[in-house]
Amino acid sequence: EAGVTQFPSHSVIEKGQTVTLRCDPISGHDNLYWYRRVMGKEIKFLLHFVKESKQDESGMPNNRFLAERTGGTYSTLKVQPAELEDSGVYFCASSQQGGTEAFFGQGTRLTVV
Amino acid sequence: AQSVSQHNHHVILSEAASLELGCNYSYGGTVNLFWYVQYPGQHLQLLLKYFSGDPLVKGIKGFEAEFIKSKFSFNLRKPSVQWSDTAEYFCAVPGAGSYQLTFGKGTKLSVIP
Numbered sequence: 001e002a003g004v005t006q007f008p009s010h011s012v013i014e015k016g017q018t019v020t021l022r023c024d025p026i027s028g029h030d031n032l033y034w035y036r037r038v039m040g041k042e043i044k045f046l047l048h049f050v051k052e053s054k055q056d057e058s059g060m061p062n063n064r065f066l067a068e069r070t071g072g073t074y075s076t077l078k079v080q081p082a083e084l085e086d087s088g089v090y091f092c093a094s095s096q097q098g099g100t101e102a103f104f105g106q107g108t109r110l111t112v113v
Numbered sequence: 114a115q116s117v118s119q120h121n122h123h124v125i126l127s128e129a130a131s132l133e134l135g136c137n138y139s140y141g142g143t144v145n146l147f148w149y150v151q152y153p154g155q156h157l158q159l160l161l162k163y164f165s166g167d168p169l170v171k172g173i174k175g176f177e178a179e180f181i182k183s184k185f186s187f188n189l190r191k192p193s194v195q196w197s198d199t200a201e202y203f204c205a206v207p208g209a210g211s212y213q214l215t216f217g218k219g220t221k222l223s224v225i226p
Binding site: 003004031033035041042043044045048056059091093095100101102104105106107 | 145149154155156157158159162164203208212213214215216217218219
């Protein structure tokens with residue numbers, strides 16, 4: 001069974017540009033989460049989808065971040081326009097409905113220069 | 114809100130040494146606790162979890178953790194580490210009534226052959 005996959009693994013963009021990160025959860029997992037780890041800090045929750053609906057987006061830093069999960073399958077996280085402080089590793093995770101374990105992807109390392 | 118603190122930022126051990134990584138959490142009612150590990154270049158994966166019952170939890174690869182309610186602690190232990198245990202270790206708790214995880218800052222473990 002394929003795990004959670006994220007694309008790209010690395011991205012280097014200039015300040016002001018747009019970047020879109022993608023996450024493919026484990027097939028059949030209704031819950032999908034985005035987390036971010038800024039260098040030297042803890043991993044922080046960004047948002048939670050249940051199928052295609054945003055259940056909790058309390059962790060989204062500001063309105064430059066837009067997450068979607070059309071059709072309840074894969075999800076994208078767009079940063080527009082990117083700022084230097086957006087640099088970090090973005091993790092995606094998924095879990096079954098009622099599941100107690102979240103499965104994580106390898107993360108996307110975003111560097112904004 | 115739940116919070117988690119990990120006491121050690123970087124731990125360096127020789128092979129066969131014993132390991133104990135500290136984790137303390139803030140009180141928030143029902144307590145569920147997790148330890149995740151990230152090996153170099155790999156995704157975060159679950160080491161072990163505590164939901165209820167026996168406070169001594171056995172995980173994968175010989176790891177265990179003990180939930181001590183009176184101390185608000187969930188320390189991770191391994192009696193004899195191997196070079197392959199070199200990784201970053203994260204303690205985490207779910208938020209009250211939600212699936213999102215709150216992580217500690219992580220502890221990097223380096224095991225010297």
